[in-house]
Amino acid sequence: MFEYMTAGEAAALWKISVRRVQRLCKENRIEGVLNINRVWLIPKEAKKPDDAQRRKE
Template structure:
């Protein structure tokens, strides 16, 4: 069975805001995410994406 973390857990792990983690999920930029009852579930093995906003 797969193990998941919440957007809040991912934000703490990756050093970003919770809102940014939720936005990455909403834009489908993280593979294997699930949205169950308005809670984003992110696979524990997911890697943080490079910030495309910075050049």
């Protein structure tokens, strides 16, 4: 069985805002997310996506 965390738990773990996590989920930038009754469920093993605004060198 998969283990999930909420957007609030992911935000605390990744040190970003809840709104940013919700946006990442909506943009399908986090693999395996589920949206059930307007609650985002994120797999516990999911990695924080790279910031698309930062240049990789």
